[in-house]
Amino acid sequence: MRSPISMGLMTTGCTNSGGRELERYPEQMTARFGRSLGIALGALVILGAGIYGPATLLGPLPAAELTLLSPAPPPASPAPPVLPAHGASALVRGAGDEPFATAGVDDALPMASAAKLVEALVVLRSKPLEPGAEGPAVAMTAEDYQSYIDYANNGARTVAVFPGENWTERELLQALVLGSSNNHADTIARWAFGSVDAYLEKANAWLAANGLTGTRVADATGLDEDSAGTGADLARLAVLASAHPVISEILSQPASALADRRGVQNTTAYLPEQGITGISRSYTDAAGVCFLFTATVDAGGEPFSFAGAIVGEPDYDTLTADLTALMKSATAGVRQQPILAEGTAYARYDTAWDQSARAVVKTAKTRLAWVGGAVPAPTVKTDPVTTRRAGSTVGHASVDLDGRSVSSPLVLDRSIGDPGLGWRLLHPIPILRELIGSRSND
Known part of the structure; x- marks a missing residue:
């Protein structure tokens, strides 16, 4: 039969061992959590690198910013029709x-x-x-x-x-x-x-x-x-x-x-x-x-x-004089009138990677017309541009004159190229924004 002293010693020894194990448990949990977090972060880094690289290197580029231009109209020497003020x-x-x-x-x-x-x-x-x-x-x-x-x-x-x-x-x-x-x-x-x-x-x-x-x-x-x-x-x-x-x-x-x-x-x-x-x-x-x-x-x-x-x-003498003045003004006023001058820029494209190009008239247009004043401003229609070669058609400019339309294609005066890998890797946000936008439109 064990003495109380020996039993007390045995109890005391058991309690001290359990306390040391409890003291080590939080350290073990912390270590395990750290290892799990590290694994998760590593996985995210690896996963992010797997998405980030292809997305930025292969994703769509943002469209160039379009600015419409207002060049001076072609020069004109107007000779408008001469008509009677009465009647x-x-x-x-x-x-x-x-x-x-x-x-x-x-x-x-x-x-x-x-x-x-x-x-x-x-x-x-x-x-x-x-x-x-x-x-x-x-x-x-x-x-x-x-x-x-x-x-x-x-x-x-x-x-x-x-x-x-x-x-x-x-x-x-x-x-x-x-x-x-x-x-x-x-x-x-x-x-x-x-x-x-x-x-x-x-x-x-x-x-x-x-x-x-x-x-x-x-x-x-x-x-x-x-x-x-x-x-x-x-x-x-x-x-x-x-x-x-x-x-x-x-x-x-x-x-x-x-x-x-x-x-x-x-x-x-x-x-x-x-x-x-x-x-x-x-x-x-x-x-x-x-x-x-x-x-x-x-x-x-x-x-x-x-x-x-x-x-x-009022009478035929007046009619004769007015018709003669009209036909004289027709002889002076009817001629080939410049409508759209070759190389005139009606729009500019500016990219986020600091490239720019202008949309210019490809082919000059003239019109046999009665030149009564300045040519009206053209109606300009353009396409969105990301990368294009010089000379690519990006829209057209048209002018309505005397009820008839005259138009010419607009082409880029210089190329807009890809910004390259460095710009893509350093500017993921606009590319990802375009990628997300393209997916939402599908």
């Missing part, structure tokens, strides 16, 4: 174009026999006629004869008809367009549409459909001052009439153009020696002298054509 005037290149010159008032003014051009176009739409063809025969009635008598007694332009005569559609149009015959205007409206009122409904719908919203007809002849149009609309009407194959054919024929019929005086021709082709020329007390025309001027062997309307002239 209303306009010049256009095409029926759908905005006028490149206007003068006078913008309001609709009485248009006299220009209304007959509306009728000719509307009738030809309803009763088509092939160039050179005569078309159907139309018998003159007592009402047609009475119209002739009434207009003649009032001093209005007429071409004689008699009951029972047969006029072909072409002959009717010749009397209407060349002779500006008022009685034929009513006769054609009744023949083609049944009545003048029915014609007016069709004619005003046709005007609206063709964008001539500032023009309206109140009669077939244009004697009614409510038959009125704007200068811009009437210039476009001149284009539409001159472009129609049947009307242009009629205008090109001699004055006595009615086959086997009494001659018709050509009322449209005026100053042909100045390059002017008259399409409608007339006078009423309400409208004054109204003239619709096309004209061509030679510019170094290249023709430049335009159409015009001059409405509300």
